[in-house]
Amino acid sequence: VNLPRRPDTSPPPYRAGRLSYRFRLTAALIAAAVLPVLGFGIVTLLFVDTADPSATVARVLLLSIAVSVMFALLLALLLAAELSSPLRAIADSVERAAAGEEPTSPELPGDDELSRLAESHSRLARDLNRRGRELRRVLDILESTTLGEAPEQLAVRAADAAREAFGMIDCEVLLIDPREIPYEEPVPGEAIPARAVLIANGEAQGIAVGHLPATRPWERADQDLFELFAIEVAAAVRNAQLYARVERQNRQLVELDAAKDDFLRGVSHNLQTPLASIRGYAQQLASESPDRRLSIITEQADRLSRMVRQLLMVSRIESGALRPAQEVFAIAPHVRRTWEALGHTDVSLTLDDRAAGWLAVGDPDQLDQVLWALLDNAVVYGGRSSIEVDVVADEAAGRLFATILDHGPGVGDVDRDRLFRRFERGTERPTGEGSGLGLYVSRELCRAMGGDLELEPARAGQGATFTISLLAEPPEEG
Amino acid sequence: VQLTPTESRLLYALAANLGQTMTTETLLARGWADTEDADPSYVWVTMRRLRQKVELDPNKPAHLLTVRGIGYRLVSAGDAGRA
Numbered sequence: 001v002n003l004p005r006r007p008d009t010s011p012p013p014y015r016a017g018r019l020s021y022r023f024r025l026t027a028a029l030i031a032a033a034v035l036p037v038l039g040f041g042i043v044t045l046l047f048v049d050t051a052d053p054s055a056t057v058a059r060v061l062l063l064s065i066a067v068s069v070m071f072a073l074l075l076a077l078l079l080a081a082e083l084s085s086p087l088r089a090i091a092d093s094v095e096r097a098a099a100g101e102e103p104t105s106p107e108l109p110g111d112d113e114l115s116r117l118a119e120s121h122s123r124l125a126r127d128l129n130r131r132g133r134e135l136r137r138v139l140d141i142l143e144s145t146t147l148g149e150a151p152e153q154l155a156v157r158a159a160d161a162a163r164e165a166f167g168m169i170d171c172e173v174l175l176i177d178p179r180e181i182p183y184e185e186p187v188p189g190e191a192i193p194a195r196a197v198l199i200a201n202g203e204a205q206g207i208a209v210g211h212l213p214a215t216r217p218w219e220r221a222d223q224d225l226f227e228l229f230a231i232e233v234a235a236a237v238r239n240a241q242l243y244a245r246v247e248r249q250n251r252q253l254v255e256l257d258a259a260k261d262d263f264l265r266g267v268s269h270n271l272q273t274p275l276a277s278i279r280g281y282a283q284q285l286a287s288e289s290p291d292r293r294l295s296i297i298t299e300q301a302d303r304l305s306r307m308v309r310q311l312l313m314v315s316r317i318e319s320g321a322l323r324p325a326q327e328v329f330a331i332a333p334h335v336r337r338t339w340e341a342l343g344h345t346d347v348s349l350t351l352d353d354r355a356a357g358w359l360a361v362g363d364p365d366q367l368d369q370v371l372w373a374l375l376d377n378a379v380v381y382g383g384r385s386s387i388e389v390d391v392v393a394d395e396a397a398g399r400l401f402a403t404i405l406d407h408g409p410g411v412g413d414v415d416r417d418r419l420f421r422r423f424e425r426g427t428e429r430p431t432g433e434g435s436g437l438g439l440y441v442s443r444e445l446c447r448a449m450g451g452d453l454e455l456e457p458a459r460a461g462q463g464a465t466f467t468i469s470l471l472a473e474p475p476e477e478g
Numbered sequence: 479v480q481l482t483p484t485e486s487r488l489l490y491a492l493a494a495n496l497g498q499t500m501t502t503e504t505l506l507a508r509g510w511a512d513t514e515d516a517d518p519s520y521v522w523v524t525m526r527r528l529r530q531k532v533e534l535d536p537n538k539p540a541h542l543l544t545v546r547g548i549g550y551r552l553v554s555a556g557d558a559g560r561a
Contacts, residue, residue, distance in 0.1 A: 326482045328523045333515035359523050364513075473526065475519030477544065 022084050029076035034069050041065035086114055090121045097125030127217070131225055137165035138229045142236055148247065151175060151240040155206070158233040162208060166194075166226065171210030173198070173233060178207040192218045196230035200238040208233065261315040268312040275305045299343050306372060310437045313369070314422065317444045324363035324449045328473060331360050331367070331391050331402050338371040344379050348386045357475035358393035360400045362449035367470070370445050370453065373438035374404045374466050382406025382463050393472060400472040403456070408463035411455060419455060446470070479531045484509045484524055489532075492542070492552035501549040525550055 019027075041062060048058035089106035097103040103125030108115035141161035145154060155173040163171040169191055174181065175198075184193035191211040198205040208230045212218050279301040286294035316322050332353035339349050360367070378387045385407035392401045411419060422440045443453040446468055456465035481489065491508045492500060502518045509524065510516035525544075529536040543551045 327484055328520055328527070329513070330515060330517075330519075337514075357519050359519060361527075473523040475522060476526075477518075477522045477546070 021087075022080060025083060026076060026080040029079050030073060033072040033076050037065055037068045037072060041069070086118060090118050094121055094125050097128045103129055127219075127221070131221060134165045134225060135228075137161065138225075138232065141165075142232050145236050145240070148243060149240055150244065151237045154233075154237055154240050158229075158236070159208070159210075162210060162226070162229060165229075166210075166212065166222070167216060168194070168210040168212050171208065173206060173208045175206035175237065178204050181207050181209055184209075188214075190214055192216070194218065194223070194226055196223075196227040198230050198234035198237060200231070200234035205234040205237050257318075261319060264311055264315045268308045271308045272305060275301050275308070279305070295343075302341070303376075306369070307437075309369070310373070310441045313441045313445070314437055317441065317448075322444070322448045324366050324445070326361055327364055328359040328361055329364045329367075330357075331355060331400055331470070334364060334367055335371055335375075335389050335391070335402065338368055339375055342372065342375055342379070344384075347379050347384050349375075350386065350388045352388070352390045355391045355393045355400055355472075358395075358400055358472045359475060360470040360472050362451065362470050363445075366445040366449060367468075370442040370468060371402075371404075373442045374453075374468070377438060377466075378404055378406040378408075378464070382408030385463065393474075395474065398472055399451075400470050402468040402470075403465060404468075405465045406463035410458050410463045416455060420453075481528070481531065485528050485531070488521070488524060489528060489552075492550060496552055496554060499545045499549050499551040503549075505549060521550075 044058060044061055044065070048061075086106060086108055089104070093104040093106055103122060105122040105125065106118050108118040138161060141157065145157075152175065155175055159171045159173040162168060162173070178195075178197045181195070183195070186192050191214055193209070193211055195207060195209045197207050208226070279298055282294045282297040282301065285291070286298070313322075332351060332355065335351055339351075375387065375389075387407075388403075388405045390401075390403045390405075392403070393399070394401060420439050420443050422437065439453070446453040449470060451468065451470040454467050454469075456467055459465070488505055488509050491505060502521045505521045505525075506516055506518060510520055513520075525542060526536075529539050529542050533539045533542060541553055543553060545551055
């Protein structure tokens with residue numbers, strides 16, 4: 001939107017000579033008052049013989065002329081000073097107005113050039129002062145906008161501010177396409193229409209329209225100020241709109257998140273119940289007539305049940321509801337038991353316990369979940385190669401480290417960064433296996449216990465190597 | 479002070495036998511009835527952590543006393559001098 005610019009019609013500036021006004025005024029007065037007397041004196045000198053003793057009259061005359069010239073000079077200087085005093089007063093007033101102070105508005109009698117000058121200067125000073133006040137008022141209003149104020153509310157407040165600041169009869173700020181408001185021609189003697197488009201980022205946000213009393217001067221500077229006001233309001237409106245949008249999206253996200261948590265809880269509960277009965281009946285059948293297929297059903301039901309638990313764990317982690325226990329326990333027995341529960345009898349596991357009796361501090365159930373995920377990963381992604389688990393105590397740091405190493409292809413560079421993210425699976429790994437949550441949940445569980453879970457740098461001849469670290473205590477009596 | 483379930487069980491067992499020495503084995507049975515691989519070091523470490531929570535100076539315990547080679551004993555403030 002382009003603002004219409006009026007053509008420049010200002011006349012060429014007035015140029016005076018090099019001499020100051022005061023000097024020229026003084027010169028004119030001297031010329032008017034002193035020259036005739038001086039001329040008379042010269043004529044007297046030329047035609048009267050001052051040497052003649054009888055010419056006393058002439059001498060007195062000459063003396064009086066000299067005195068008159070001196071008086072005239074003095075009078076001319078005084079008059080010049082007096083005559084330029086109104087100009088000085090006007091200049092002072094304008095200077096005060098320019099400095100933002102109340103102008104003094106000198107009043108001169110009559111209707112001549114000087115009184116017109118004084119009047120127009122006073123008006124100029126008053127206008128300048130008024131516009132300064134209006135601008136301050138408008139800026140005050142805009143500064144008082146609070147974050148989160150609705151754009152419509154802001155528009156109402158801006159209209160009130162404009163009415164008050166510009167002394168309008170009425171004013172409206174409309175957040176619509178400016179073309180919808182027809183242009184109003186000013187009619188002499190009636191209220192003056194004023195309009196300004198709200199522009200922010202080169203986009204019309206709306207329009208401010210209003211009317212001014214017919215008696216109020218509405219000049220180009222006033223219109224410029226009104227347009228400046230409109231631009232400031234547009235920026236505030238745009239900010240308010242953006243803020244409202246962000247707020248709305250935020251609310252939606254929070255609602256969606258809550259819905260997702262509810263969904264996850266519902267799903268995991270609805271899955272756990274049938275899984276429990278499948279497992280129960282399979283075990284019951286197996287005890288009556290042992291069958292390899294029944295134990296597979298039991299194993300797979302357990303597996304599924306753990307995945308569902310991981311899913312539930314995600315929403316607990318994200319809502320910050322994880323409250324791990326702070327029990328003391330040895331790590332190696334948990335590794336052994338988890339491995340047995342996994343039931344991968346075709347894969348060999350070497351457990352090297354060098355913890356020297358150090359006990360981990362944390363939640364044994366959570367550690368079981370972590371171990372289950374890491375050992376299961378080691379089997380699946382390690383291509384059923386052998387697995388090594390080392391448990392080491394770092395006595396100086398007061399920590400226990402459990403390292404789980406497989407002999408598979410390891411983790412590619414692409415996957416390293418993504419591995420611990422939610423719902424991510426390695427790109428070079430079998431698809432369809434696992435939930436993509438195991439490592440994410442495991443790391444969060446470890447961290448909640450004051451420990452951590454990390455993927456070790458790749459080394460030749462080794463597959464993926466994960467290290468669990470946990471807080472630990474020495475096994476000393478005391 | 480926030481005690482873990484196991485710490486509470488041990489403290490309760492010791493308080494029930496105030497002034498008497500309880501063997502490490504007994505405490506182990508009280509605290510870790512459901513844990514398969516528990517050994518005496520579980521009791522030692524838990525007692526140390528318990529002292530850090532309830533004793534003014536955990537290095538000079540006034541209430542939770544070690545009876546070296548046997549077990550532990552809880553004494554009340556008045557008995558501390560005699561113990």
